[in-house]
Amino acid sequence: MSxxxxxxxxxxxxxxxxxxxxxxSILMQEHVAVNGTRVLFKQNKPDGFACVSxxxxxxxxxxxxxxxxxxxxxxxWEITTKRATPEFFDHHTLAxxxxxxxxxxxxxxxxxxxxxxxxxxxxxxxxxxxxxxDEIGEKLRSFDPKRVVFYASxxxxxxxxxxxxxxxxSYGCNNLPDSSNMCHESTSVALPDTIGVPVGTVTLEDFxxxxxxxxxxxNTGTNAxxxxxxLQEARKRNAQIITFNxxxxxxxxxxxxxxxxxxxxxxxxxxxxxxxxxxxxxxxxAAITGICKSxxxxxxxxxxxxxxxxLDADFIAEHTHGFEAFANAMRxxxxxxxxxxxxxxxxxxxxxxxxxxxxxxVIILYGMxxxxxxxxxxxxxxxxxLMLLGGNIGKKGAGICPIRGHSNVQGQRTVGITEKPALVPxxxxxxxxxxxxxxxxxxxxxxxxxAVRDGxxxxxxxxxxxxxxxxxxxGVMDPAWKQxxxxxxxxxxxxxxxxxxxxxxxxxPCVGRIEVDRQASGEQTVTxxxxxxxxxxxxxxxxxxxxxxxxxxxxxxxxAKAMLPPNPxxxxxxxxxxxxxxxDAIERTxxxxxxxxxxxxxxxxxxxxxxxxxKREWKTKTGxxxxxxxxxxxxxxxxxxxxxxxxxxxxxxxxxxxxxxxYSLDDRFRGVYDTxxxxxxxxxxxxxxxxxxxDTVTAITVAKDQVLxxxxxxxxxxxxxxxxxxxxxxxxxxxxxxxxxxxxxxKVPAAKAIPVRLRKMAA
Numbered sequence: 001m002s003x004x005x006x007x008x009x010x011x012x013x014x015x016x017x018x019x020x021x022x023x024x025s026i027l028m029q030e031h032v033a034v035n036g037t038r039v040l041f042k043q044n045k046p047d048g049f050a051c052v053s054x055x056x057x058x059x060x061x062x063x064x065x066x067x068x069x070x071x072x073x074x075x076x077w078e079i080t081t082k083r084a085t086p087e088f089f090d091h092h093t094l095a096x097x098x099x100x101x102x103x104x105x106x107x108x109x110x111x112x113x114x115x116x117x118x119x120x121x122x123x124x125x126x127x128x129x130x131x132x133x134d135e136i137g138e139k140l141r142s143f144d145p146k147r148v149v150f151y152a153s154x155x156x157x158x159x160x161x162x163x164x165x166x167x168x169x170s171y172g173c174n175n176l177p178d179s180s181n182m183c184h185e186s187t188s189v190a191l192p193d194t195i196g197v198p199v200g201t202v203t204l205e206d207f208x209x210x211x212x213x214x215x216x217x218x219n220t221g222t223n224a225x226x227x228x229x230x231l232q233e234a235r236k237r238n239a240q241i242i243t244f245n246x247x248x249x250x251x252x253x254x255x256x257x258x259x260x261x262x263x264x265x266x267x268x269x270x271x272x273x274x275x276x277x278x279x280x281x282x283x284x285x286a287a288i289t290g291i292c293k294s295x296x297x298x299x300x301x302x303x304x305x306x307x308x309x310x311l312d313a314d315f316i317a318e319h320t321h322g323f324e325a326f327a328n329a330m331r332x333x334x335x336x337x338x339x340x341x342x343x344x345x346x347x348x349x350x351x352x353x354x355x356x357x358x359x360x361x362v363i364i365l366y367g368m369x370x371x372x373x374x375x376x377x378x379x380x381x382x383x384x385x386l387m388l389l390g391g392n393i394g395k396k397g398a399g400i401c402p403i404r405g406h407s408n409v410q411g412q413r414t415v416g417i418t419e420k421p422a423l424v425p426x427x428x429x430x431x432x433x434x435x436x437x438x439x440x441x442x443x444x445x446x447x448x449x450x451a452v453r454d455g456x457x458x459x460x461x462x463x464x465x466x467x468x469x470x471x472x473x474x475g476v477m478d479p480a481w482k483q484x485x486x487x488x489x490x491x492x493x494x495x496x497x498x499x500x501x502x503x504x505x506x507x508x509p510c511v512g513r514i515e516v517d518r519q520a521s522g523e524q525t526v527t528x529x530x531x532x533x534x535x536x537x538x539x540x541x542x543x544x545x546x547x548x549x550x551x552x553x554x555x556x557x558x559x560a561k562a563m564l565p566p567n568p569x570x571x572x573x574x575x576x577x578x579x580x581x582x583x584d585a586i587e588r589t590x591x592x593x594x595x596x597x598x599x600x601x602x603x604x605x606x607x608x609x610x611x612x613x614x615k616r617e618w619k620t621k622t623g624x625x626x627x628x629x630x631x632x633x634x635x636x637x638x639x640x641x642x643x644x645x646x647x648x649x650x651x652x653x654x655x656x657x658x659x660x661x662x663y664s665l666d667d668r669f670r671g672v673y674d675t676x677x678x679x680x681x682x683x684x685x686x687x688x689x690x691x692x693x694x695d696t697v698t699a700i701t702v703a704k705d706q707v708l709x710x711x712x713x714x715x716x717x718x719x720x721x722x723x724x725x726x727x728x729x730x731x732x733x734x735x736x737x738x739x740x741x742x743x744x745x746x747k748v749p750a751a752k753a754i755p756v757r758l759r760k761m762a763a
Contacts, residue, residue, distance in 0.1 A: 709735060
């Protein structure tokens with residue numbers, strides 16, 4: 001008997017007994033109550049494995065339980081006893097599976113055999129590994145390399161990622177889009193202009209010394225819950241935490257530590273945010289402008305009165321460029337426009353500025369609520385402007401901290417997974433491997449979607465992930481995928497990208513990170529990079545799900561040998577036999593980043609890559625940190641409020657979810673149970689538009705390309721969200737995002753500000 005969807009108020013803190021219950025539930029659901037408990041004790045430990053979900057930092061001195069609720073769910077999901085065997089595919093055509101939900105598909109468990117699509121039966125059938133490699137290699141050798149994409153999910157290790165990037169470039173293209181293209185590419189574009197590095201400058205140690213933290217566009221309680229521990233410690237020191245989010249997310253409201261007996265046996269909890277500002281979706285640039293304006297005008301007043309400066313004048317003079325132009329732009333900004341665009345009052349923004357000015361060391365943290373907008377790049381540069389005003393880059397307890405998602409998505413870029421050849425030491429690759437690396441810019445995620453849509457792609461190779469489900473415009477894209485000549489998916493579990501496939505399609509199941517990886521030289525260790533640019537070792541703990549699985553490096557090597565001519569400088573088999581040899585190759589390619597890689601990777605807490613900006617060394621064109629003058633408040637040309645019926649839809653993940661992986665239909669922090677087919681709205685908007693609680697509506701994208709994009713069967717529910725804004729779930733609402741609706745310069749899909757109108761459906 002199916003459960004009835006319900007929505008109810010949830011007022012409990014993040015963590016606490018709710019988290020304990022959720023962890024117990026997922027272990028039972030995946031039939032790993034005993035083994036899962038044993039494995040979790042090794043999660044994010046120096047002698048264990050790196051979590052396969054989020055990329056938050058891993059401490060040298062870990063807690064007894066160094067995992068969060070969602071990390072435990074990701075682990076249970078991977079080490080499940082459930083199996084998607086050839087017998088499963090015998091009973092289900094792909095046409096039938098296409099009607100299944102994402103949750104139902106992945107719930108079938110681990111893939112066990114390499115499979116090839118059979119058009120005659122519309123089923124996947126088992127195929128020997130070498131035959132699969134030979135057939136794929138033969139097809140790829142017949143294609144133009146510029147018409148082949150090598151996508152990489154953020155879960156692949158540094159070793160696999162390096163091999164995969166070398167495979168693609170040896171083949172002849174830079175078509176290496178990855179998860180960053182869908183989330184933090186805006187960071188990679190914005191920060192080099194301002195501070196000269198593409199990543200954040202904060203280390204885990206900085207949290208012990210900060211006295212003020214600003215959050216923008218991040219749901220920490222769901223997407224990086226282990227961060228709540230240093231936030232709780234910061235609050236105990238009376239550090240101020242100022243949050244800007246459209247929704248009041250539970251993890252940034254209050255937290256009860258599941259590892260504290262005192263808090264678990266009482267009602268004690270920690271108030272996380274000392275100020276919580278519910279900014280309008282897309283209003284972040286206006287809000288940051290208001291804070292900067294307040295600080296600059298307060299500093300002007302201080303100078304006029306011979307009082308102590310509000311800004312760090314010495315830092316600005318010595319280390320920055322462009323301050324006066326930026327300051328003049330902020331002085332000229334109009335408060336009425338700031339308030340209108342941000343949906344926040346002047347007094348609220350001045351209160352945030354007051355705490356910033358009072359602090360000695362400020363950390364700014366942000367997530368995809370900032371990056372996934374048309375002006376995501378500018379929004380990040382405005383955050384950097386704010387940090388430069390107080391000299392909060394390159395000092396203890398301060399810095400800018402983009403919160404990455406996937407566990408190694410940042411590290412993949414470090415070792416060459418990028419479509420941008422300028423970011424890769426091509427001369428070093430040429431020297432080491434005696435071939436001419438391609439110099440043309442490759443295809444990003446958006447470029448790949450356009451190529452598939454327009455019939456300009458021959459093959460898609462997916463190293464993990466669920467690309468077809470993660471991308472925008474699924475109603476347009478799904479039919480186009482089925483016309484693609486070849487799709488190859490390296491995966492652990494069945495997902496939508498395997499069902500929406502090319503004319504020829506292969507499933508290549510791999511050993512998971514949590515599983516023991518035995519090769520010629522013995523059990524192997526892999527490495528990952530976290531959000532703070534720290535490199536960690538990771539060693540498998542459980543037996544592989546099937547004797548027929550190959551490791552990711554072995555699969556990459558198998559493809560390479562089948563599709564490339566022999567290269568005496570690359571011994572693919574030796575690399576598969578000993579991943580330490582791959583790390584040696586990484587060190588030779590990136591000597592400044594990976595000195596003594598094999599020796600340092602097992603250090604407790606890992607080792608940090610050098611970040612010049614953290615030492616106030618600015619690798620920019622001016623040789624200094626640059627203030628960027630905004631050209632407006634981030635107005636979105638796609639937003640047309642005709643008669644005020646157009647709403648700003650943001651897509652977001654639920655509590656029981658990581659990226660496209662849905663562990664259950666519940667989102668307890670928002671009080672949504674047994675459904676994902678909901679839209680959370682402002683009550684005044686519901687009244688104005690004539691909707692009652694639980695009315696069923698169709699969401700329709702307001703687009704200028706005349707393509708109908710709509711999603712029906714959504715129940716509306718009154719929620720605490722700014723007027724004009726509405727929230728729906730990712731990836732279900734991705735079909736409402738046009739491929740063309742993306743951030744300027746970075747091409748990140750603008751999933752946090754989709755212009756939609758709602759139409760009531762007949763009862």
